[in-house]
Amino acid sequence: MASNVFDRRRINGPQRSVEPLYTAKAAEPFANGRLDGRALDQVRPIFIKTGPLDAQSPSASAPSGSAYYEQGKIRVSCAIYGPRQGRQSNARMGSFDCDFKYAPFSCSWRLSHIKSSDEKEIALMLEHAIGPAIRLEAYPKASIDAFVTVIESDGKAATIAAAINCISAALADAGIELYDSVAACSMSMYGTQWVSDCSQAEENASTCSLLVSRMPSVDEITYLLQHGKTTPEMTTQAIQACSNDCTRVYAVICRYLQATLE
Amino acid sequence: MASLILSPAEQDFIIRGVESGLRADGRGSLDRREVSLRTGMISQANGSARCRIGNLGVGTDVLVGVKAEVNTWAPGEPEDVGSVVCNVECSPSAAQEFEGRGAEEINVELTQLLDRIFNGPQSGIDLKKLCIIPKQAYWVLHIDALVLDVKGNIVDTLVWATRAALLSTSLPRVVVETIADEMGNMQAEFDVVDDPEDLTPLEGTERLPISVTFSQIGKRYVVDASEQEEAVAQARITVAVSPAMEICAIQKGGILRGFPPSLLSEILQTAQRIAREELTRFGTHYSQAERQLASQAEEPNTGSTFLVTF
Numbered sequence: 001m002a003s004n005v006f007d008r009r010r011i012n013g014p015q016r017s018v019e020p021l022y023t024a025k026a027a028e029p030f031a032n033g034r035l036d037g038r039a040l041d042q043v044r045p046i047f048i049k050t051g052p053l054d055a056q057s058p059s060a061s062a063p064s065g066s067a068y069y070e071q072g073k074i075r076v077s078c079a080i081y082g083p084r085q086g087r088q089s090n091a092r093m094g095s096f097d098c099d100f101k102y103a104p105f106s107c108s109w110r111l112s113h114i115k116s117s118d119e120k121e122i123a124l125m126l127e128h129a130i131g132p133a134i135r136l137e138a139y140p141k142a143s144i145d146a147f148v149t150v151i152e153s154d155g156k157a158a159t160i161a162a163a164i165n166c167i168s169a170a171l172a173d174a175g176i177e178l179y180d181s182v183a184a185c186s187m188s189m190y191g192t193q194w195v196s197d198c199s200q201a202e203e204n205a206s207t208c209s210l211l212v213s214r215m216p217s218v219d220e221i222t223y224l225l226q227h228g229k230t231t232p233e234m235t236t237q238a239i240q241a242c243s244n245d246c247t248r249v250y251a252v253i254c255r256y257l258q259a260t261l262e
Numbered sequence: 263m264a265s266l267i268l269s270p271a272e273q274d275f276i277i278r279g280v281e282s283g284l285r286a287d288g289r290g291s292l293d294r295r296e297v298s299l300r301t302g303m304i305s306q307a308n309g310s311a312r313c314r315i316g317n318l319g320v321g322t323d324v325l326v327g328v329k330a331e332v333n334t335w336a337p338g339e340p341e342d343v344g345s346v347v348c349n350v351e352c353s354p355s356a357a358q359e360f361e362g363r364g365a366e367e368i369n370v371e372l373t374q375l376l377d378r379i380f381n382g383p384q385s386g387i388d389l390k391k392l393c394i395i396p397k398q399a400y401w402v403l404h405i406d407a408l409v410l411d412v413k414g415n416i417v418d419t420l421v422w423a424t425r426a427a428l429l430s431t432s433l434p435r436v437v438v439e440t441i442a443d444e445m446g447n448m449q450a451e452f453d454v455v456d457d458p459e460d461l462t463p464l465e466g467t468e469r470l471p472i473s474v475t476f477s478q479i480g481k482r483y484v485v486d487a488s489e490q491e492e493a494v495a496q497a498r499i500t501v502a503v504s505p506a507m508e509i510c511a512i513q514k515g516g517i518l519r520g521f522p523p524s525l526l527s528e529i530l531q532t533a534q535r536i537a538r539e540e541l542t543r544f545g546t547h548y549s550q551a552e553r554q555l556a557s558q559a560e561e562p563n564t565g566s567t568f569l570v571t572f
Contacts, residue, residue: 017337096517121374124367131517132497207383215520222520224499226512229384232530235509243523 035201036072043185043197043245044072044158046165048256050173053079063147065174069166072199073154078166079147080174086143094139098126100163102150108200122160123148129164129184129213129223135177144176155203157186157211157227164213164223165249172257181257182222183250184213187242189230194238196245210235212242216250266493273494277480280491287317287488292536294486295321297422299547301430308403309431309464313423315415315486322419323356323411326427329404330434332454335397344392344400346385348376349407350420356412372407372420375513379471379502380405380424384510386469387428394436395450401433403464414489417500421473428470429548432461471502471510472541474533478519483529485536497521499529503537 034040046069053066063079070076086095100123104111126148134144146167153159164184171178188198188206198206208228214221221243226235268276276286283291295317304310309328314321335341350372352365360368379385392401405427407420435455440448477487477495487495496519502510509530514521521529 117370117373120367120370124371127517128515132520136518218520220520220522221514221526224512224514224521224526226509227378227384228382229504229508229510232507232509232534235512235530236527239523239526 034195035199040193041196041241041245043249044074044199046071046249046252048165048169048253050169050257050260052077054173063174065170065172065176067166067170067173069162069169071158071162071165071197073152074159074162075151076159076162076166077149077151078163078170080144080167080170080176081147082144082174083139083142083176084144086141089141091141093136094134094142094144096127096131096134096136097143097145098123098130098167099145099147100126100150101148102153106150106153122163125160125223125225126163126167130167130171130182132220132222133168133178133180133182133215134171135179138177144171146170154199155186155197156200157188157203157209157225158197158199160184160211161186161197161213165253169253169257173260180215180218181250181253182213182215183246183253184211184223185242185245185249186211187238187245189228189234189238192234194234194241196241210238210242212239212246214243214246216247266489268490268493272490276491276494280479280482280484283482285484285488286490289486291482291484292532294540295488299422299426301426308433309427309429311423311426311430313419313426314411315419315422316413321411321413322409322416324407324409324416324419324423326405326407326420326423328427328431329406330431331402331404332394332399333402334399342393342396343389344402345389346377346381346387346403346405348373348380348405348424350376350409351407352409352412356409371515372409372416375417375500375511376405376407376420376424378511378513379421379473380428384502384504385471386466386504387464388466391465394452395438398450399452403428403431412489414492415475415486417475417498418473418486421471421502425470425472425544426548428464429467431464431467433464435460435462469504469506471504472537472544473500473502473511474536474540475500476529476533478516478521478525483525485532499526501530501533501537503534505541507534507538509533 049068051066052068053063063081065080068077083094100119102111104113148163150159161184164182168181187194187196187210188203189208190206208230211225213223279285295315298314299311301311303312304327307327308330312325314323316322350369352360352368354361394400405424436452438450438452440450443449474485476483476485476499477491478497479491479495497516499514501512504510
C-alpha cells in the first residue's frame with residue numbers, strides 16, 4: 001500500500017524500515033536456572049514497613065494507616081483512610097474501595113497520569129481479594145479506602161500480589177478489624193513447569209499465569225485468577241503450590257507486624 | 263452486580279433453600295435457565311449473535327457484534343499475528359444504575375474478563391491466520407458486546423453470545439501479491455475482495471472456550487444465579503473451559519467472601535463436567551441451525567440481510 005506521493009517540502013525518510021540485526025539473542029529464562037539464580041519455588045526477598053505516611057501528630061487529613069512493601073525490584077506503597085463517613089447513610093455494612101495507580105515511571109515504558117482501564121481492573125481485583133478479610137459488618141455506614149501506588153513494578157501478576165500484601169499490612173497498621181491478614185503470590189507456567197513469583201522478563205516468556213490470595217489461618221482463598229491455558233491437574237497443582245507460597249509470605253508479614261507491637 | 267434490595271427474610275429464604283438444594287424457580291443447583299441464541303442478525307457486522315439466558319422470555323440479554331478491520335503494523339507490535347479487541351457496554355436500558363458513568367466499573371470488569379478469555383492463544387482462535395502480511399498488515403477483530411438486560415449471570419450470557427458471534431464470523435478474502443518496485447525490491451501488497459459472497463469463516467472456532475459461573479450462596483454454590491440469588495451471593499467464580507477440557511481462565515469476583523480450597527477443587531471438576539455437557543448440546547443445536555439455514559437459502563431472501571449497491 002506504499003503511496004508514491006512525496007511531500008517535497010520535507011526530507012522524506014525511507015518508506016520501509018528494517019530492524020537492526022541483534023548479535024545476542026534474548027536470554028532464555030530457564031536455560032540454566034532462573035535469571036537471578038533463585039530456586040523455581042523461591043519468592044523474592046520481602047521488606048515491609050508500616051506507617052511511613054502516618055502523621056506524627058493527629059490530624060484529620062493524614063491516613064489512618066499506611067505501608068511500604070518491597071519484593072525484589074517491586075516497590076509499592078499504600079495508604080488507608082477510614083473508617084470514615086460513607087456515601088450511603090443507611091448501609092448495613094461498611095464499604096471497602098481501592099484505588100490503584102502505577103507511577104508514570106514504574107514500568108519499562110512510560111505510563112500516563114490518567115488511569116487506564118488496566119489500573120481500574122486491578123483496583124477491582126484488589127477489592128475482591130482484600131474485601132473478604134475485612135469485618136465490614138463491624139463498620140455500618142462507614143467506608144474504608146485504600147490508595148495504592150506502584151513506585152516500581154517487575155512482573156504484572158507479582159505486582160498485583162505485592163499490592164495485596166501491602167494493603168493487608170496497611171490495614172493492620174490502621175487498626176481495621178480483620179478476620180486474618182491476606183497474603184498473595186503469583187506463578188507462571190513454562191511448558192509444564194510452574195515457577196513462583198516471576199519478574200517481568202520471566203513473565204514475558206510464560207504461557208500462563210496464576211494469582212492466588214488467601215487467608216492462611218482461616219484457610220480461605222480470597223482471590224483466584226488464571227490467565228492462559230492449562231490442564232485441570234496443572235491448575236490444581238499450581239493453586240496448591242501458590243497457597244504454600246502465600247503461607248510463607250504470610251509468615252513474613254505476621255512476623256513484621258508482631259515486631260512492630262513489641 | 264445489579265443491586266436488588268431484598269429483605270432479610272427473603273435473603274434467608276434463598277440461602278437456606280440453596281443449602282438444602284432447592285431454588286426459588288425450581289431448578290437444581292447445577293441447572294441453567296433456558297438459553298436462546300440467534301446468530302447473524304446484524305448485516306453490517308462480520309459476525310453477530312444475541313444470547314438470552316432466562317425463562318419465559320425474561321432474562322439477561324446480550325448482543326455481540328464482531329467487526330473485522332485491517333490494521334497497519336506498527337513497530338513494537340507482534341510481527342505475524344492478528345489481534346482481538348474486546349469491549350463491553352452495559353446499556354442503561356438494563357438497569358437504572360448504568361446511567362451516565364454508573365456502568366463504568368462493571369464495563370471495565372466485564373471487558374477485562376472477556377479479554378482474558380478470548381484474547382490470546384487460550385481462545386483457540388488462530389491469530390496467525392489473522393495476519394495478512396507479516397510486519398505490514400493484519401486483521402483486528404473488534405468484539406463489541408451490548409448488555410441489553412440484566413437478570414443475573416451476566417458473565418455466562420456474555421461468553422455464550424461472544425462464542426456464537428465468533429462461530430458465525432467470516433472474513434472477506436484477501437489477495438496478496440508480490441510486485442517489484444522501481445528499485446527491484448520485492449514488495450507485498452494486498453487487496454480485500456469486496457464481494458459479500460466471497461467470505462472465509464474464522465479459523466480455530468471449534469476450540470473456543472465456554473464459561474461456567476458459580477455463585478457461592480451460604481455454604482453451597484449454584485450455577486447460573488438469578489437476579490435474586492445474585493443479590494445474596496457472597497462470591498462468584500467464573501471458569502472458562504475449552505472443548506479439549508483445558509482450563510482457559512479462572513476469575514473470582516465478589517467482595518464478601520473467599521472460597522475454601524476444598525470447595526474450589528470441587529468447582530473445577532463440576533465446571534468441566536457442565537462444560538462438556540453444554541458444549542455437546544451447543545454443538546448439535548448449532549449444526550442443526552446451520553442446516554436449517556442452508557435449506558432456507560434456496561428460497562428468495564426477504565429477510566433482514568440486504569445489500570447497499572453503489
